[in-house]
Amino acid sequence: MHFPEITCESHSRRSSRVRHLSVLSVSILALGWTASAGAQQVAPPAVVPTLPPATDEPIASPTLPPPEVQLPEVAPIIEDDEFDKAIPPISAGDDAELDRPLESIADFEKRQAAEAAKDSSNSGEATAEAQAPTIDGTAVPVLADGDAAEAIGDAPISDQELAAPLPPLDNFNVEPVVFAEAEEERGDASIAYSVKVNGLDPADDSTDVDLADLFGDLSALYGGDGKADNAAMIRARLSADGELMQRILASEGYYDAVVDTRIDRGERTEGQERQRRPITAVIDVKPGQRYTLADIIIDAAPTIPPNLIADNFPLSVGEPIVAQRIQGAEAAIALKLPEEGYPFANVGQRDILLDGATGDGVYTLPIDIGKRSRFGGIETTGDLAFDAEHVEVLARFKRGDLYDSRKVDDLRQALVATGLFATVAAEPQPTGESAGDGTEYVTMLVTQQAGPPRTIAASAGYGTGEGLRIEGSWTHRNFLPPEGALIFRGVAGTQEQGVGATLRRSNAGRRDRTFELVTEVTRSTYDAFNAITGRVGARVSYDSTPIWQKKFTYAYGAELIATREDDYDFVAGDRSYDFYTILGLTGQVGMDRTDSLLDPTKGFRVTALIQPEGSLAGRFSPYARARLDVSGYYPVTDSIVLAGRVRVGSILGAARERLAPSRRFYAGGGGSVRGFGYQELGPKDPNNDPIGGRSVNEAAFEARYRFGNFGVVGFVDAGQVYRGSTPDFSNLRFGAGIGARYYTNFGPMRFDIATPIGRKPGEARVSVYVSIGQAF
Known part of the structure; x- marks a missing residue:
């Protein structure tokens, strides 16, 4: 058999049939091919290929090899005579039959029933009382299309019953189903469980922190007080606690720790089969080795004084790699450098290289110290409560002083203490202006957002012999800027009554100095x-105030x-x-x-x-x-x-x-x-x-x-x-x-x-x- 010749020869007749192949036809073709192949002991294909979509374009013919190419002879799989016998003959009128639309299933069944009735009549076996079709030995009526109606239950269903309308829902019996055994009512559906941690003691004994207590404070299992709504909740808590234990151990230098979790179900007590088995959430810990600092590398430019960073970095070689210690040391440097003239110092991202074989860690910390600076001028922006000149009165530094972040914090708190701001901030701004000895000036930018200047306050007290005393006041804190407050005061008591007015100037020409004029009338x-x-x-x-408590105070008047x-x-x-x-x-x-x-x-x-x-x-x-x-x-x-x-x-x-x-x-x-x-x-x-x-x-x-x-x-x-x-x-x-x-x-x-x-x-x-x- 030569596949190219067959393809070309049958193309004109097959191309018109492919468009009409149904899924069923595809299956039949596949089965037919398998049967033919099976006759020659050829294994069927693992996957039946999907037919290409129908198209009017001609199917491409295979390209013939050049004449000079010598092809090996291939023995035919199936002889031509055997193949021709397996193909049914096609008569001259078969083309019209093949082009005819497929018959519907309903028409096919009617035609089959009519032919069966005709055959029975011709054979003389049919009688006036023909035997009705049966299903499982039971006679059923024949529908108009020749199908037998299937019996539902013990009673056959007629066409009239099938055509009858459904009864209204109100006519249905909606009585609840009564079970043979009532379900046990349970007021408390929660599941009790216990928690067990294994293997933590070696790590707990070698650290300064009580790891068991720390885990207990943060644990979701312990936080649930031994009760959960269902087993899925216990598993979720156990999974979260496993991750928590891993983080706790890593924070103390146990980076190779292995934490396994499981749920153990105990045996039921004999005679109490209906009781739940006890549940234990188990966390198994293998801490592994604890890593220590083998080297500390600070990548920073030289400072003044030279040992500024080293003397204020509280880590040493040989100590365990503890997260809290590492973070504290970095925070200490981030605070110390701005206190010593480096307002723009920035602590970078740490790098710790661990050696699993030795348990050593090499710690590297990059630090950008920025430019060493001195205080310059003061500028203000925003919704001002007072100007830059009064800010200078509050500042405890002057131009040319080495920058110190503690003095900046002091200025910020003094601004807050005035009570005149909704928000206020003080931040250094680089100027590029040289201040000598390798330093440069920074400008303090004070951003103000003035708040409501008026307040109402009240207080009350009682004492035997002194009676009840209630005092109230109304204050305009910036009546005469800057910080010129006008205060009206009243006292109402069982044994004292009075009114008064006070004009008070806070920070009068000097930080924390107050000048006030008072007039009052009282009745005692x-x-x-x-x-x-x-x-x-x-x-x-x-004087001292609740915000600024002073070591020495004085007053005169x-x-x-x-x-x-x-x-x-x-x-x-x-x-x-x-x-x-x-x-x-x-x-x-x-x-x-x-x-x-x-x-x-x-x-x-x-x-x-x-x-x-x-x-x-x-x-x-x-x-x-x-x-x-x-x-x-x-x-x-x-x-x-x-x-x-x-x-x-x-x-x-x-x-x-x-x-x-x-x-x-x-x-x-x-x-x-x-x-x-x-x-x-x-x-x-x-x-x-x-x-x-x-x-x-x-x-x-x-x-x-x-x-x-x-x-x-x-x-x-x-x-x-x-x-x-x-x-x-x-x-x-x-x-x-x-x-x-x-x-x-x-x-x-x-x-x-x-x-x-x-x-x-x-x-x-x-x-x-x-x-x-x-x-x-």
Whole structure:
């Protein structure tokens, strides 16, 4: 057989048939080819090729080889005679038959049924009662197309039943299916599990960190408290914890650690087949070797001083490669270089080369130190609250100083402390201007976004004998730029009422210096005296604030007081009013070595106050008020602090009767001797009301215990007021009590309750004090 001749010879007749081949025809052709090949012991092809799409283009004939080529003779696979016999003959009219459209399945079945009925009639086997078709031995009706209708269930279905419309859904029986055995109800569908970590002890014992505790704090399995909704949740947690354990070990230098996870299911207890088997999430750890630093290479240009980086890089050869240590060392350099004149220093990406055979690591850190710089000028941009000239007042550096990032942070905090900004930033900008000795100037660019200048504030407190006191204020912090604040203040209390106004200039010509003018009118109603007082004063101060606590403080000023007050007249035997006009000066110095302004835990404070005053009523009568306050704080533990305070005061140069009652010394109350009412201690008149004295001494001792944001304080206070100008420490009165503290970001809130020791008639059994801040 020659394939080229057959192809060419049959092409004219096959090309018109290919377009009409159905899938079924393709299968038949494939089966036919397999059968023919099988006769010659030829294996069928593994995959039946897909026929090409129908096309009107002629099928390309194979290209014949050149005549000079000698081709080997190939024995035919099938003889021509055998092949011709296998092909059915095609008559002259077969072409029309082949071109006829395929018959539909329905027409084919009808024709087959008609031919079968005709054959039965011709053979004489058909009768009037012909036997109906059967399915599994059951007679079924014959449809119009000759097919037999299949029986559903035990009853045959007729054409009428099939054509009948479906009944409405409402007619269906929708009663729920009742199971033979009710499903067990379970209120808690969670799965209990336990966690087991194997092999971590060798690594845990060789590190400074408790790896087991660290893993327990971060673990998803431990965080689930041994319960999960399903087994998939346990597997997810176990997978996450496996990755967590790998990261923890790598952070401590175990880079070759192998962590495997699995879930173990225990055996059910006999007789409790319905109970779930216990589940254990298991983490198997093989830490492997711990890598150490074999060499440290700092790739940086020379610095001034030469050992600036080496002396401040806290890593050494031979220590384990611990991630926290590496990151801390890099952060230390990133902070130190800007503090030593390198504002643009940049720590690059580290590289650690590990040797798995030896466990050594070579650590390389590139550092771009940038240009060594000095402070130049100051520029401002944005929505300004004040200009660059006032920024220079706040800065603690001047032009030509070596750049120090700590001074930049100080300036930024000082700007924030003004309260005039929504946002503010201070950043160095290179100028390229030489400053000599290999340095260049940088300009400090201060970007401002002014905030609302007006605020409203309020505070409240209560003390036995002092009553309830509420104070409110309205402030315009930039009424007279820069930082010229106008403050209106009001006091409403059961025993004191008043209004006042203050004009305050902060950072007045110098950083942290304040100048203020005050005018106020108050009305006081106390057991010691009743008074209506007007006051005008001026004061210059260098004080501590909650943001800026200073080691040394001072204040000086002058005031004019006009007051109408009542006092007990021992000659007349009654209280009477008198009018006092007082001109006074004020001088105060302080030293503060504590760690906090509102809640100190260690250190000490000393404050000395002297107020030379004189009465302008009649002839001038000068005198001086002096007072010394000392307090100390000692931390016994991180949560226990012992605190103590001593106060001594004296008035020299005038008799008690020539002093306005409000200018005398008193003791008793929340800021003095707790356990007694406000101003209760000291000399008294026949009505048992305090009349004040010319000297005072006080002492207090506290034991403060803090736990979280709460605290408990036990205290003992002592004090007394004397008629003479020298305190003699006799007849001291004591009070004891307990207090509660709630610590906030602006200071502790205080609640103290105390009782007098050796209580006398007329003294309260219990006194209560509520305020903000510690007692001292």
